[in-house]
Amino acid sequence: MTTWAHYTGQRRETKNGGIHYISSKDNGEKWSELVTLNTRDFNNACSVPMRELFDGTWVYPTYHQANHEAFGFLYFSKDKGKTWSDPIYVGQREGKYLPAEMDVIQLKNGDILAALRGDIKRDHKMHFAVSKDQGKTWSKVYSAGYQDHCPHVARLSNGAIVLTYRAFTDDLTAESGYTGLRISYDEGKTCQGPYLIDKFCGAYASTVELADKSLLITYYEEGNQSAVRVIRINAPKQTNKTWNYANPVPLKRLTF
Numbered sequence: 420m421t422t423w424a425h426y427t428g429q430r431r432e433t434k435n436g437g438i439h440y441i442s443s444k445d446n447g448e449k450w451s452e453l454v455t456l457n458t459r460d461f462n463n464a465c466s467v468p469m470r471e472l473f474d475g476t477w478v479y480p481t482y483h484q485a486n487h488e489a490f491g492f493l494y495f496s497k498d499k500g501k502t503w504s505d506p507i508y509v510g511q512r513e514g515k516y517l518p519a520e521m522d523v524i525q526l527k528n529g530d531i532l533a534a535l536r537g538d539i540k541r542d543h544k545m546h547f548a549v550s551k552d553q554g555k556t557w558s559k560v561y562s563a564g565y566q567d568h569c570p571h572v573a574r575l576s577n578g579a580i581v582l583t584y585r586a587f588t589d590d591l592t593a594e595s596g597y598t599g600l601r602i603s604y605d606e607g608k609t610c611q612g613p614y615l616i617d618k619f620c621g622a623y624a625s626t627v628e629l630a631d632k633s634l635l636i637t638y639y640e641e642g643n644q645s646a647v648r649v650i651r652i653n654a655p656k657q658t659n660k661t662w663n664y665a666n667p668v669p670l671k672r673l674t675f
Contacts, residue, residue: 438465438481442500456481456494456503463492466520466569466623473525478554479503480533482519488512491521491535493554509533510560515543517560520569520623524580526606529553534570534582535560539593545570545584547607565613565664566590573626575634575654579604583624583636586613588665596620598638599667604657614655615667621648628654633673651675 438458442451456463456479463481470478479494491509496502510517519535526532530551537545545567546560568585575581579602586599598621601612616624621638629635634654639647651673662668 438463438479440469440479440500454500458492458506461492461506467522467571468625470523470525472531472553473529474553475499476553478523478531480521480523482517482521482535484518489516489518489538491517491519491533491548493521493523493533495554507554507557509548509557510535510546513560515546515560516541517543517546522570522572523554524572524574524607527578528606532572532607533557534563534567534572536568536570537563537566539566539568539587539590542591544590563610568596569623571623571625573628575628576632577654579654579657580607581626581634581654582610583616583626583638585620585622585624586615586664586667588667590664597667598624600624600626600636600655600670602655611655611658613664613667615669616650616652617648619648 437455439453439455441453461483463483465481467480477496481492490511493507495504516538517535518538521533521535523531523533530549531554533548535546537543545563548560549558566587570582570584573581582601584599585596587595589595598617600614600616601610603610622641624636624638626634626636634652637649639645652670
């Protein structure tokens with residue numbers, strides 16, 4: 420499954436090109452026709468893959484960003500994309516500006532945890548929200564306590580949840596950004612880290628676990644003439660140690 424958004428011009432508020440996806444049933448040999456979701460009165464974008472719940476429901480995490488408000492959107496399909504639900508809003512009208520490059524993961528107890536990007540200009544940290552009814556309703560958003568852009572979550576075979584993201588050593592300074600990782604061994608209640616993937620201020624990091632249990636992480640450099648970077652690391656082991664987020668622990672890179 421491939422999902423993306425596009426803009427028909429530079430001003431996303433008025434030139435939004437929509438959110439779309441294509442799918443493959445043969446490991447990418449052939450692809451479906453383009454499917455575009457109706458976002459109605461909102462200009463939406465997406466930054467993560469489509470997700471699947473335990474019961475087979477597809478979840479399409481998207482977000483809306485305008486000058487005066489920003490929050491998450493979710494669409495659900497129970498028939499493998501033939502039809503889609505009306506949008507479910509996460510973080511709307513809660514007094515936080517969350518240009519919510521949002522990702523979701525279903526927890527072992529069936530709850531769904533959403534991670535929503537923060538806004539460094541307004542000093543709004545990354546926030547979480549939880550749904551206990553398959554995404555129909557959501558809790559109030561609550562702060563993660565640290566700044567996070569473009570979060571991506573992945574479940575590992577050992578049960579841990581990995582969060583890769585654009586991190587900051589100073590939550591009030593965009594220039595302090597780097598590509599970071601945190602890991603949770605308790606279903607998102609706490610996150611161990613931060614760890615440093617790359618000193619470069621990467622964006623839209625995505626993680627997959629390989630057959631040898633190592634992690635393959637891709638991200639792009641952002642800005643003019645940016646390139647895509649790919650690294651391989653081992654997942655951090657569980658520890659009781661803590662450290663200041665201004666001093667992320669570097670992760671050793673493995674060879675390919």
